[in-house]
Amino acid sequence: MTDRPVGPSTYFRPEHAEGLDARTRALIARRDRAMGGAYRLFYREPVEFVRGAGTKLYTAAGEEFLDAYNNVPSVGHAHPRVSAAIAAQASLVNTHTRYLHPAVVDYSERLLATLPAEIGHVMLTCTGSEANDLALRVARDVTGHTGAIVTAYAYHGVTIATASLSPSLVGADAVEPWVRLVPSPVDDPAAFVNGVRDAIASLDAAGIGLAALFVDTVFSSDGVQSEGSFLQPVAGLVRAAGGLFVADEVQAGFGRLGHGMWGFERHGIVPDAITFGKPAGNGMPIAGFAARDAVIDGFGARQRYFNTFGGTPVSVAAAQAVLDVIADEELVANAAGIGSRLGAAVRALDAPEVGAVRGAGLYWGIDIVDDAGRPDEARALDIVNGMRDRRVLIAASGPRNHTLKVRPPLPFSDADADRFVVALGETLMATRS
Structure with missing residues (x-):
């Protein structure tokens, strides 16, 4: 440490x-x-x-x-439409996803409609940390590998697993042995691509294999980078190694970059999985993990998922209002x-x-x-x-x-x-x- x-x-x-x-x-x-x-x-x-x-x-x-x-x-702080949606649903019912409720299905369908057609399912959590933790769990199950690659000063969450994906939080010397750090593309995109290639080789040599590369698509903790074509060759390297390319959209998503709804769109790629969080509920705890059908279907056939507060009707009401405001305004x-x-x-x-x-x-x-x-x-x-x-x-x-x-x-x-x-x-x- x-x-x-x-x-x-x-x-x-x-x-x-x-x-x-x-x-x-x-x-x-x-x-x-x-x-x-x-x-x-x-x-x-x-x-x-x-x-x-x-x-x-x-x-x-x-x-x-x-x-x-x-x-x-x-x-915006205290947006009246979001506040009204929260209050209205809180006065009716707020329970979990083991009971049927149309709102969570409506939101999931609406969110998926903003994503590429290849992304077919979404799983809801409370925070981006949970979403990235779930992404790692799913990636390990689907690929049979345990290793992960992140940029040298990345931030992907605060759970015990995602803290190891967050050298900006814990320090580069405190990440777990299954993690490889690579140079960010902020200063040198070529070094980033070469670093991913070397990290994959290192994980293979250690007998770990690559489960997933996690990329914040605006590279916020690394110093901010939203331009360039460097993610396209990296996606190819990751898939050739049998891993998943996970686009962490907690920072870049929901229209922030002014180019569609998602940061990965600026890079001309379709990820294998996407995580999102902070902006989704305008302060209410709602986040999630979305992925290609084969990824989640395979995971779901072998394991089950439940999150007490992930996707509750009140949080979903806030999230629906956020999408309404983004569109209407x-x-x-x-x-x-x-x-x-x-x-x-x-x-x-x-x-x-x-x-x-x-x-x-x-x-x-x-x-x-x-x-x-x-x-x-x-x-x-x-x-x-x-x-x-x-x-x-x-x-x-x-x-x-x-x-x-x-x-x-x-x-x-x-x-x-x-x-x-x-x-x-x-x-x-x-x-x-």
């Missing part, structure tokens, strides 16, 4: 408490006593929110923050239009600290570099906190913690984009002094 906690450089640390007001210090102390040391808080000055609306969050004092970070409320097109404008405006800033700007739709990674063009984690940290001081929420990402991560709710507007770019320009200038 690594001695250095891994993760974004924007976390609150105990030494930051000195400048906080007495109430905030007391709440942090109570939180630490009750919840332990594994939890983290964002920002040198943590912020407490009491309500949200659309792309905005509000403190108890009425301060308004622009949310340019949270992709869980994908159709044309949020995929909004992500494409506003996102393109946002990316162009950031690239146009006269700022030597801004290196590469990568992304699509409403998911962007902005590299912060020093005078020599090297990753500058300290400056990125100052910028994240400076944006918080200007009441705009972002975070940092990437293996060197120097990539600003921007992924706002999908209703992000022209005015929101203008506010973001102005705040970023002011913050960049302030960090030079």
Whole structure:
């Protein structure tokens, strides 16, 4: 296990408490006593929110923050249609999938209609972590192999299995022996392809074999990459080795990239399986695993699956409302239009600290570099906190913690984009002094 906690450089640390007001210090102390040391808080000055609306969050004092970070409320904080759907179903019944209920079938059919025809079945969970855990379980059953491949700074979940698929969470030296790490395509797509080839050979040599390659199709923890054809040859390598290509759409899915509903569409591939989560219920716990018929049919013939809270009527009501809002408010097109404008405006800033700007739709990674063009984690940290001081929420990402991560709710507007770019320009200038 690594001695250095891994993760974004924007976390609150105990030494930051000195400048906080007495109430905030007391709440942090109570939180630490009750919840332990594994939890983290964002920002040198943590912020407490009491309500949200659309792309905005509000403190108890009425301060308004622009949310340019949270992709869980994908159709906006406290969307009235989602809230109404939750309340209406909660007043009727909320039970599990061992009883018949048309809503869960309706949702499953509707979700499958957004996916390629080759993807024929869906299994519902509560979280993306559970979905990826289930994907690994199914892949091992179907292929007879146990090995997995992920990128070097990936994040795929918090269960005991998916933590080993998440070197950004546990550290590269803490993953299990059945996992192989490969370079991400953010810096060198060719190294990614060659790394997968070598990892397959390594798993075969160890007598483990490849069950699945897990890929976050926007490579969010690796520093954000949404472009390129590098996934096509990798899919071929994985299938030739008898493994499954699993597209983790927890970050990229539900229209975020402004190119259809799913991130893998931008790469011109059809995965063997897909996992999804966070944005599906706009904050309600619903996620899932979808795959080709043969994959799930084979698994289902040998094993059974049940999840007490996966696919309950209340969660499904929220998820149906999310799909309604995405369609009716044309949020995929909004992500494409506003996102393109946002990316162009950031690239146009006269700022030597801004290196590469990568992304699509409403998911962007902005590299912060020093005078020599090297990753500058300290400056990125100052910028994240400076944006918080200007009441705009972002975070940092990437293996060197120097990539600003921007992924706002999908209703992000022209005015929101203008506010973001102005705040970023002011913050960049302030960090030079």
